[in-house]
Amino acid sequence: MENSTDLRSQQVIDSNDNSIDLKMNMMKRQQLMSKAKKATESLRRKRQMSSEIQKELDKTRQEIEKERNSLKRKQQIAEAQNKYRQNKQQKLRCLFEEIPEAKSFCSQRSTVGRPPIEDDQPLLHKTILEIALFESGADERRRTNLVRSVKTLSDLHKELKKEGFNLSRSATYLRLLPRRSSSIEEKRHVRTVPVKLSIKYLESIPKISFSACNNS
Secondary structure, three states, X not given: OHHHHXXXXXXXXXXXXXXXXXXXXXXXXXXXXHHHHHHHHHHHHHHHHHHHHHHHHHHHHHHHHHHHHHHHHHHHHHHHHHHHHHHHHHXXXXXXXXXXXXXXXXXXXXXXXXXXXXXXXXXXXXXXXXXXXXXXXXXXXXXXXXXXXXXXXXXXXXXXXXXXXXXXXXXXXXXXXOOOOOOHHHHOXXXXXXXXXXXXXXXXXXXXXXXXXXXX
């Protein structure tokens, strides 16, 4: 009887051990499967990221190549334009040496920078004088030696606009005689007309700042 009992006990123990081993194996298997799944997912993400990075790199390379070609094209155009200007200037110099009278028919300036308004609108001074003469009503014989006066700057500017002249209000003011010889307007290198605003109007307007005047 005792041997039979011991045998059954041993069988129960062995069965429990087998059950524990089976559970341990299942847990290990699940852990390994989970690790394998995570590793597979990580690898897939890395491949996807690598593919996206490669696409971005290809796109960036294409943009760089496009900008490089655009810059090269602009440089070629600039060089061609510079060469064209040099050839044109050389031809004009040769023409002026052979025919000096031709220089007066070409708008070639000896100085650099933006040309004065009077170069593009040569009748400006004459028109200002005509408007001032019309406003003054003085004797025709006395007008040649007298300084003409106009009533308001706005009226003069409007009349010049009507005549087709393109200049700002400040540029119009600079073409007139300044209030005082020591004023800022007098120091500006602008050709003036023997016309000034009326005294009453000058006293009624504030001082004008010419730092932002673009059409001098």
